[in-house]
Amino acid sequence: MRVLYFAWLREKIGLGGEDVLLPPEVETVGALIAWLRGRGPGYAAAFADQKLVRCAVDQDFAGPEAAIAGAEEIAFFPPVTGG
């Protein structure tokens, strides 16, 4: 599964994206965040305040309860500020 990071999440984690192999118990966006937080201090900093983190599963906005089984691409980013 491909995980992408944008804006300050990318800066804190130090990566634009990575391929991850998830343990089977990681079934939702929320569980994925918890799992990613354990990967290092950059991740912990990026996901420290989850109110400031948005997610897309296969390029559609998704909440923390969304299932990720079978997803190809999951992205994490701050609230959007375009326009």
Added chain:
Amino acid sequence: MKTRILVEEADFDSGAEIAWLNGPGVGGIGSFIGTVRDTGGLAALWLEHYPGMTERAVAKIVAQAAGRWPLLACTVIHRVGRLAPEQNIVFVGAASAHREAALRATAFLIDWLKTSAPFWKREEFLSGSSEWVAAREADEAAAKEWL
């Protein structure tokens, strides 16, 4: 309805974009242009986006507008990369037989673009520092007004 959706570094020609929206049956064209606002000490605004999802999210917003108003043409152009103060950021336009649909669709498009398309702004200051722009609650409230 004809549509034109572009996400690109290049600038746009607002006059040419408005002309493109015109056509048979059109009686009113609404347009909005967002520009880089310099509130003091701004060197540039950086626009980052999520390639792939951006185009998909904008297409969804355009489809919603088309479902709500009888539009004949619709354009969304959003620039990315480094933009200097006073440069164009975004062009939104809608054409319809009458003004109300064109104006309301234009307002809807920009309100939703601000809250539902994956773009992020970072301000780069003349001092050398830079800062990600925080989302505004007022933008969220403006988008929700349309629900």
